Amino acid sequence: MAPYPGIDTDDINDKARKDLLSLLEGVRGKKNLVIEQSLAGPIGLFAKFSTLQDYGVDKVFFLENDNLDTSQKNVVFLASGEKASQCIAIAGQIKKLQQVSSIEHEVSVIWVPRRTLVCNKILEEAGVLGDISVEALPLHFIPLDQDVLTLAYDDPFADLYLRKDPTSIFLAAQALMPIQQKYGLFPRIIGKGDNARRLMELLLRMRSEAAADENAATFRRGMMPSTSIESLIIIDREVDMVTPLLTQLTYEGLIDEMFGIKNNQAEIDTSIIGQAPGQQPKAQASTPQQQGLKRKIQLDSSDKLYDQLRDANFAIVGPLLNKVARRLAGEYESRHGAKSTSELRDFVNKLPGYQAEQQSLKTHTNLTEEALKYTQTETFNRILEVQQNLVSGTDPSSQHETIEELIARDLPLTTILRLLCLESTISGGLRPKDLDNFKRQILHAYGYQHLLTLHNLEKMGLLVARTAANPFYIPVGGGGASESNITNYNALRKSLRLIVDEVNEQDPNDIAYVYSGYAPLSVRLVQAIIQKQELLTLTRGSSSDAPPSTSSASSGWQGFEDVLKSVKGETFNKIQKGDEAAVKARNMLTGSGKVKTVVVMFLGGITRTEIAALRFVGKGLEGRKKVVVCTTAVIGGREVVGAAIEKGDFGKG
Amino acid sequence: MVWVITSDFQNKIGEYESKAKTPPKDVQWCGNDAVMLAWEDEVHLIGPKGASLRYYFDGWVHLLPDIDGVRLITNDVCEFLQKVPDCTEDIFKPGSTSPASVLLDAVDQLDKKSPKADANIRLIRPNLLDAVGTCIQAAGQEFSVHWQKQLLKAASFGKSILDLYSSDDFVDMCEALRILNAMRDYRIGLPLSYDQYQRLTSEKLIQRLINRHEYHLAIRLSNYLRLPVSKIHVHWASQKVRTSTEDEDTICHTVVSKLNNKPGISFEVVARAAYDEGRSHLATQLLNHETRAGKQVPLLLAMEEDEIALDKALESGDIDLVFFVLLQLKKKLPLASFFRLLTNRPIATAVVESSAKGQDQELLKDLYYQDDRRLDGANLLFGEALNQTVPQTKTDKLKLAAKLLGDSKDPTSTLYTRSYAEAQALIRVQAGLDHDFDAHYAGLSLNETILRLVKNGYGKRAAKLQSDFKIPEKTWWWLRLRGLVARRDFGELEELSKQRRSPIGWEAFFNEVLGTGQQKLAALFVPKCTGLSAQERSEMWVKCGMIVKAGEELAKVKDVNGLEELRGKARAGEAAEIDRMVAQFRSRR
16 A cells, blocks of 8 residues: 555554663563553554564563562553553552562553653652652554554543543644644644534644743744645544444444454454464364354454455445455466466465465455344344434434334343434434333343443433423524534434435445445535535535535635534634745745645544545545544444443342 | 873873972963963963963962963952963964965955965965964964954955865854854953853853843844743843842733743743742732643642642643642642532543542542532442442442432432332342342343243242333333243243233244244244234245245235245145145136
């Protein structure tokens, strides 16, 4: 794949690896590494365990397990500095280590992404700060792929919307600053949502703070608007909660729904996909009870086959796989046709590639079969039907019977909650009587501990009663209030054409293909900025009444101001300017016509389908612009409602 | 008697006999190749190769070594004594014929428009590069402006003749001299030599100027050298804040108007100076202009401006900072005033809540009590109830939670109190079940409990729970169905099939039973599914393996195409039957 212009993700990977390794190298000799569980995955993305071993890591422990032993003199802790609980745990373990062990340990703590005052304080109060060395690993964005960057921060969704803790906004701003320093200021910061606005303000603030810093001279270079980045679009997850609640229907999305993908890896039962090719013989010999064994498979664009499949609607994955299989077989057979030795040699050279492809084909065929089984179950289709009916605006109460039945049949709580939250967000709350009824049924079916779950969902605004203060219909554009406090899907369904009836899954013509007919609102908003013409054509049916010269590069939200009034949260559009004269001079020198990058930041998380949709939008820009997706985390419906679910029950004792 | 030897004590470089009777009071290096001996009012300078000089003074003299010479301090003057540098000696030694000296002469001649200038240049042509270098060096050593000019002129003249010459040295020297001359001005009085300046570096020089409060010159100098001026501004402002006698508002105004919009200004330092001076009001005012919250907040905390510190931390969006402030304040303030700080600061409250969760339940309870957030308080107790291990304490906690909500009438509270009551009842029931059946029912949800009871064949008990907890009919039927299927109690299922109607329809029964492989039993439910179309029912028959029945179903609605399709699935015996049905229609037509 060609390197991305604008933001070079490999660069970020390299830097992160180098930083980590040099910190590890700073501790001489062999060492035990104690790592926070949620950091292990992200770090695995850019540094392999074997690499860590090369740098003297002997054993790795999880901080949460609290099972550190005293086998090595050197101990390195690696944890997130933003969380006090982690810090307290570390302080406790260090103390324990000092008491239990007979030798003097050299302990160092590496905070990600920065050393915080609070952790200093806690370590100081625990009386260990003096005995250890403290470092920071400035790990901000981690590339999940060429065009997807995410924060290495655990569970930002719950933090932001349930606990209303804006740490992740701050971290996002901190992560965006190096990009600004490297590539220049984002010439335009545009977005939707209250938290998005906060992020924008933080970015501006950090810019002035950076200017006030001592080494101002080093930053001054970056104070010019970037030439390679066109704009930063910030979308607050809160703006569009419906999208993550729906079942994702792209191949990758579906795998995520079924097995869960974490840090580009999915753990899948070996009974489905078979053993890893390397360990097959050994595993068979040693243990007969392989049934429950799980295997991790890597899911990213390095697997060429997967790269083709991941963003496709699941409906066409089967045929696609078929085609690939036939092509592979054909190529393999071509060896018989090889006439000369040189042709034969060519074939042999390609052989390892074939084998890898063959292996990946096998894995994905198995996965697809499993997914097909899943999508053909009755309940799956019932759920999908309810979802489709709800988003297309049928009377929600007609779906209640199905939902009640699903509760009685003891479907996973997350599934039920997703449906109920979906209804609540789309229609601005449930009728109090219905809501009460559902709550009772949920408590009966899943346990009274979910009183807390329901309370949490209400706090997040996902499952609420429709009241006078929370009116169902907000007159579009009426009342003069430019910021509404909930997203009015009924108005938007038409004005942004969220429902596209005739989607072509085979050869998609609109982003709606990712949900087989529903276009994610969040991505529609992005389109309203970078794909105005297309969106106007789509929503109005004809392009004639669109303003003829939409120089979309400079118009921001133009043309969609009215629509935005029915979307929750504040709207903003800020242009960052540098020194006028310098900008002019540089424009003279460089000229335009370069491919520009649009950075899309999803605050609070993005779903895999939205990434797919954004990639689709990116393709539609015909190489004029590139889209890079930044986010605080990749999420799905499981994470959204999972954040609220109470895990304890009355079973103790 | 003085011997100058190399540091390894091997070679003697110079030897000098002072012929004095008393030992010298002081011995110092003067530069790196001369030694100075001092008596009370007499100084001897010993150069290399035994060269020496003597100086006499009126009073006591003290030596202060510098890197390229020695400062002599007497009662009334301070003199700087330095060995004449080589380059200067090279040029100005009487009768010198060194290229540099010739070059200097050439410039002289040029001024006089004498052709000798050209002759001079020709003479030293091969060594011109060195000559220019020496002239530049010598200019640096020179204290007299006239000679500096003269030497630089010579250098400039020389380099204009050279074909290839990098003027960097020349330019640097001009710059340095300009600075040195400015320093040597009697109003400033910093008579630095070039070597001293090089050693000192320009940054330190500026620092010295700042220490002498020569701000204007320092800024001009910084601008000239393209160095940052922010430190100068900050120092000026700090000084202003410390010493100014004007009232605080005026000071703040002057400082701010001067420093605003300048890059790299740390108002924190200025504010700290003001605070140290006891002008805390001024300090707060100044801190408002500090953009970096990380700098503002600790000082504000130190100044006990708690509220402002918290607000500034919140403004910065840095939760770490907020948390830090809150930690400090919680320790310092009584709980009531701490909570008062939290009111109207939702983010701060959120931080306290999320950090206290699981760590400091009591704090949360107090907080919720203070804010009258009963629901949250009740939830907290509910959470504690979940953590109890004995049924009795669980219900006790639940009762407490219910009490907290009181007899509030709003719908959420009613739901809560009712759920609490139900939860208590369920816990009691489950405890009873655990006791009776010696099985682990505790922790199951109500539906799960019923399901398990049905599964284990305790239908009566299940039914009692259903009526006690007012489980909706539909749910009850589903639970029964699932329970019986799991138990494979097909007799009971058959019994159920005799009922006239089921609230969940019969299709569900069909599907669930078919799932167990009991085709015959499943078939019982097919005719009961009256809500479905004939085609669907026919399909259900097929699933039970009863093709003929399926055919009959289709025949009823005269679906010939369906019948023909069906024929493909039929076995030998059945096929005939289907054919017969098809034929029936054909013939009729």
